[in-house]
Every structure is written in structure tokens, then in C-alpha cells.
Amino acid sequence: MGETIMTPKTALVTGAARGIGLATTRLFVEGGRRVAMIDRDEEALREAAAHLGDAVLPVVCDVSRPEDVTRMASSVRDGLGRVDALVNNAGVADFGPIAETDFARWRRVMETNLDAVFLVSQELLADLCATRGAIVNIASISGLRASTLRVAYGTSKAAVIHLTKQQAVELGEHGIRANCVAPGPVDTKLALAVHSPQIRAAYHDAMPLNRYGTEAEIAEVIVFLCSDRASYVTGQVVAADGGFEATGIGLPALRG
Template identity: 60%
Template sequence: MPPVTKVALVTGAGRGIGLATARRFLQEGWNVALLDVDPKLVAAALGDIGQPDRTLALHADVSREDDVAAATAAARDRFGRLDALVNNAGVAVFKPLLETTTEEWSRVLGVNLTGPFLLIRAVAPVMAEGGGGAIVNITSISGLRASTLRVAYGTSKAALAHLTKQAAVELASLGIRVNAVAPGPVDTAMAKAVHTPDIRAAYHDAIPLNRYGLETELAEMIVFLCTERASYVTGQVIAVDGGFEATGIGLPSLRDARRNL
């Protein structure tokens, strides 16, 4: 009997970390359903990948239960199984707490927290039919340490970290592992567009590795957690951040001092 080709569903897969993760799954020999709220973006991504027999484009808003149900059914119908779910889709509003509207708060939590909940609930029974699987939620360093202008975003990601642990405990009996990856500053197209030179310099000073991460570096950890190489890892939130979350104060001066030794 030929080996089973595993299948991953990646949300927010039209660009950035999601697209890099989809590409890494393909390199591992998996089939991949790429889901995005922007149909043109995900269609362009599939065209660029150029492997139509191994990929599927899905258009859905993860905060909408009907969209999630339809996307899950479409992926199952196309590939016959689901072995991994990567909850990468997310939105952000960077405003002070007192200026954040109820609508903005609701939208951020709807996509970043309710979306993963809906997808986990929809996908887990399909995974269980195939003997289990793995789920990776993309949280953020903003969910591990507070910072300005991130009341909705940071809160949603902190809650997603706890959802990760809750799901890991409840789904283990189905053979499903659930972990989270918390990216630090990553050199995405969005970061390049909104991070000024001053902001980039400040991040570099605060990160022990003194640089932004790469989308491909995040993808490596995400895919690893979905494979049998991580078969005894569940309920964990792993920061992929160049040491940013572990950092205290005074790093720039200490780094300069070390260079002068």
C-alpha cells in the first residue's frame, strides 16, 4: 500500500507567514489547502506555486461559521483527509485603548480568537477520522508581553495562547496535538510598509539576535510542530523571536560593551 499523503489547511495563506508555511508543507510532500479572505491574493499565490494537483484555494472569512464549515468540507472533499491545521489568519488595529472602538475590538477578536475556535471545532472531527493530527495557532509576542497600541491585538493573542492549551488538553484523546507559535518581529511585507527606520532600530536593539525574523524561519517551526518529529509536544507556546520575549533592559549597551572586549 502506498504511503498516505498528508494534508494541511493553512489560513491567511495568501502571503507572508501563511504562504511560507504552505510552501514548506509542499516541500515536505504534503498537499495543502490555502485559505484566505482575499480570493485574488490566494489565487495568485497558487498560480505562483504552480502545483495545482497538490493545492486548493479556499476563500473564507474565518470569523464566519458558515464560511469555516464550507471551507473545511471543501478541503475534505478534495483531499479526503486533514492532518494539520495552521490558524495563521489575523488582523490588527494599532490604537490606544481609549480610542479603540467596540467595532474594532470585536473584529480583531472575531478573526484572531473566534476564527481559530471555529476552525478547531470544524477540523478536529475530520482529523480524528484519520487517526489524529496537529494544530498550530499563530499567536504573537504581543500576547506574551504588553506594549502600547495593542489592546485588542495583544488581548486576542493572549487568549489564543490559552485556547491552545485548552484544546491540547481536550483533544489529546482524539490523537490531536495543539501548539502555538508566537512570532516576534518578522520581516513581512506589512512590517516593511509600517515600520519606520527608527522602529526597526529599536527592535534590533531589543532583540538579542539583533535582527527581524524571516517568514521561512517561522514556517520551519510551524511545520515541524505538525510532523511526527514533534510527536510528544503539545500544549506549548513557542516564541520564535530571536530572544525578544526573554530580554530585559540594557541590551544595547551590554552588546556594545561585549564588542569592545
């Protein structure tokens, strides 16, 4: 009798060229999965994928464009044969006052942070049904608690949280689990670009763990939720934020 060859499990990660997406890709690969790395920045994607060898399939795609998503999904099916886990991580941060947020700015945020999550998930539904797979959508603590300058960003992430719950409720009968990770402040290039030293100090004081998280720490939560170890977890929002969301509006000075 011939030996049965098992196809390794796979994952598809959007926004995989850097930051949390790249850290998640690396952790998946360490765990034996093949990974489709999706990003619209071709140069950064090729450079990131070059260090991960045959375990990854880089596909250039703007996940906010329906026609691009359809082409991307076809390439992933041809290259990997299956999709066991989908991580919708691609996102943009565009902070500014409500009065300065015109519709064009609003749409730029929504099309990547929200529309893309819907488009990629819808395109891969049949694939995930076939593998009884998992979806993990990346939101933010800005989707859990309002903050200044985040009218578009925070609203997009709040919508991602609710979309995740809709997916969990409707897709559970097909064996698909859907969960959401809401990172707090994380040491990424994006955070360094938009968080001044004063903002970083304020976050430090407001968080029970008194520090920013790392990309690898967020990746650990994502990969867990995609794994069989989380087989009875669906419809949940995990705030990986050093305790920031739990503090509500409490003042650091009152914690002592």
C-alpha cells in the same frame, strides 16, 4: 496482490495567500504534503496557488464567519479527503491607543485573530481526531508581553495562547497535539506597513539576534510542530522571536 496506494498527508493553512502562511504552505509542499490554502483575498490566493500546482487546494473563505468555515471545511474534505495538520495563521494587526479603540475596532481584531481560531478548529475536530493530527495556532510575542497600542491585538493573541493550551489538555486523549508559535518581528508586508524606521531600529537593538526574522524561519518552526518529529510536544508556546521575549524589560545598554 495489488499495490497499496498511500494517501499523502495534508495540511490546512489559513491566511495562506501571503507572508508566513504562504511560506508555511511552500514548506509543506516541499515536504510532500498536499495543502488546503485558505484566505479571504481571492485574487491574492489564486495568484499564490498558481505557482504551486496540483499540490494545493485554494479555498476562498472568511474564517471569522461560521457559515463560511462550514462551507470551506466541506470543500477541503471533498478535495483532499483528510486533514492531518491545521495551521491557524489568519490574523489582522490594528494598532492604536486604548482611548481610540472602540468596540467595533475591538471586534474586528477579535473576530479574525481569536474567533477564527476557535471556529476552524471546532469545525475540523472530527477530521483531526480521525488522523490523530496536529494544530498549530499562530499568536505573537504581543500575546506574551504587553506593549503600547496593542490593547486589541495583544489581548487577542494572549487569548490564542490560552486557547491552544485548552486544546492540548482536552484533545490529547484523541491523539491531537496543539501548540502555539509566537513570532517576534518578522519581515512581512504587514510589519513594513506598521513599523516605522525608528521602530525597526529599536527592535534591532532590543533583540539578542539583532535582526528581524524571515517568513521562512517561522515556517520551519510551524512545520516541525506539525510533523512526527514533534510527536511528544503539545501545549507549548514557542517564541520564534530572536530572543526578544527572553530579554524581559532589560535595556540593550546593559547587555554589554
